[in-house]
Structure formats: C-alpha cells, structure tokens
Amino acid sequence: AQTVTQSQPEMSVQEAETVTLSCTYDTSESDYYLFWYKQPPSRQMILVIRQEAYKQQNATENRFSVNFQKAAKSFSLKISDSQLGDAAMYFCAYRSRNYGQNFVFGPGTRLSVLP
Amino acid sequence: DVKVTQSSRYLVKRTGEKVFLECVQDMDHENMFWYRQDPGLGLRLIYFSYDVKMKEKGDIPEGYSVSREKKERFSLILESASTNQTSMYLCASLAELSNQPQHFGDGTRLSIL
Numbered sequence: 001a002q003t004v005t006q007s008q009p010e011m012s013v014q015e016a017e018t019v020t021l022s023c024t025y026d027t028s029e030s031d032y033y034l035f036w037y038k039q040p041p042s043r044q045m046i047l048v049i050r051q052e053a054y055k056q057q058n059a060t061e062n063r064f065s066v067n068f069q070k071a072a073k074s075f076s077l078k079i080s081d082s083q084l085g086d087a088a089m090y091f092c093a094y095r096s097r098n099y100g101q102n103f104v105f106g107p108g109t110r111l112s113v114l115p
Numbered sequence: 116d117v118k119v120t121q122s123s124r125y126l127v128k129r130t131g132e133k134v135f136l137e138c139v140q141d142m143d144h145e146n147m148f149w150y151r152q153d154p155g156l157g158l159r160l161i162y163f164s165y166d167v168k169m170k171e172k173g174d175i176p177e178g179y180s181v182s183r184e185k186k187e188r189f190s191l192i193l194e195s196a197s198t199n200q201t202s203m204y205l206c207a208s209l210a211e212l213s214n215q216p217q218h219f220g221d222g223t224r225l226s227i228l
Contacts, residue, residue, distance in 0.1 A: 004157075006157075009155065033214055035216055037216075037219075042221070043203075043221055043222045044219055044220070044221050044222070045205065045207075045217075045219035046219070047216040050214070050216060052214060091157060091158065097214075102148075102160060102163065102173070103148075103158075103160075103217060105150075105157040105158040105159075106157050107155055107156055107157040108155075108157050
C-alpha cells in the first residue's frame with residue numbers, strides 16, 4: 001500500500017520570505033498523481049497544485065511550485081513571497097493512475113506566517 | 116465551481132445515538148468520499164462510492180455505514196455513536212478523470228458525549 005509522509009508537523013515563515021514543505025511517498029507504481037492541498041482555518045480543503053508523475057517538468061502555480069524527484073519519491077512544495085493568507089494546514093496526497101479512485105494523504109504540515 | 120455541501124458544521128450527539136451526516140455535490144461527479152480528520156493522522160478514508168448504490172470500504176470503516184441513493188448525495192451513518200468517533204468529518208467528490216483533484220466540503224465537527 002502507498003504511504004505519504006510529511007516530516008514537518010509545523011513550520012513558520014516570515015511574510016514575503018520563501019518556505020519549503022517536504023513530502024515523501026512510498027509506492028511501487030510508476031504512474032500516479034501527486035497533489036498539495038491547503039486547508040485554511042475556515043476548514044475547506046482546496047487544491048494548491050498537482051503533478052503528474054510522467055511529466056518531468058515541475059508544476060508551477062503563481063507563487064507555488066513543486067520540486068518533484070521521482071527517483072527519490074519526494075514532492076516538496078515551495079511557497080515564494082509568503083503572505084498572511086498562506087497560513088494553513090498543507091496536505092500532500094498521492095493518487096494511483098491505475099487503481100481505484102482513492103487518494104492517500106499525509107499527516108499535514110501546519111504553516112504559520114509571521115508578520 | 117464545484118460545490119460540496121455538508122449539512123452541519125458542528126454537531127453534538129450522545130453515546131449510542133444513530134447519527135447521520137449528509138453531503139451533497141452539484142457537479143454530477145461519479146465519486147464521493149467520506150474522510151475522518153484527526154490531528155497528526157491526516158485524512159483517513161472511511162468509505163467511498165463510485166456510483167449510485169455502490170460503495171467501497173476505506174481504511175477505517177468499522178462503526179460506520181454509508182448510503183448513496185442519488186448521485187448527488189452521500190450519507191455517512193454512525194450506527195451507535197461512541198466517544199472515539201468524536202472528530203472532524205470531511206466529504207469530497209471527484210470527477211471520473213484520474214488527474215482531477217477532489218473537491219471538499221467545509222467539514223462537520225462532530226462531538227460525541
């Protein structure tokens with residue numbers, strides 16, 4: 001079974017600085033999807049960014065980018081120019097391309113943004 | 116935009132009660148999910164459904180059941196609530212395409228006294 005690990009339960013960053021959240025996963029599959037979700041204090045989980053494993057190019061969405069290292073099974077999220085609104089729980093998630101519809105989530109990282 | 120609506124944001128029930136959590140999505144998604152969220156454990160899948168009247172057990176189905184009589188609605192049932200079921204419950208829906216993200220509701224904070 002696949003597992004997702006987020007080794008940083010809590011992180012903090014100064015406003016306007018850059019922070020990187022780590023995520024590693026374990027799988028024997030070669031084709032899959034990876035996601036970062038954000039859950040602000042209002043609680044609705046929203047998608048931040050996604051990566052398809054067969055694409056070598058790292059995904060980017062405005063201030064959010066990933067460093068996808070397939071061989072190392074690593075999928076870190078970089079937030080540039082951090083804003084107060086970036087404060088949230090961040091979850092890394094894995095989804096197999098071939099087997100079922102289920103997602104596997106990591107335990108989450110709570111990010112605080114300091115003014 | 117996809118909207119996933121959970122019927123209650125906060126719910127307080129007593130041990131032994133039968134509890135219903137309701138979830139409705141408006142995008143005609145085939146797949147719907149119920150998760151439980153606890154600190155340090157992330158989201159754990161309770162049940163999911165890939166079609167009307169179809170369901171699959173997730174990682175922690177014990178003490179729960181589900182119902183999907185209509186495509187847009189997915190209900191989670193706690194047959195006899197216990198204090199260890201106090202948690203945040205999240206509903207999600209998902210289109211059929213495999214590269215799509217799940218869309219989540221606001222969550223229900225359930226307390227069992």
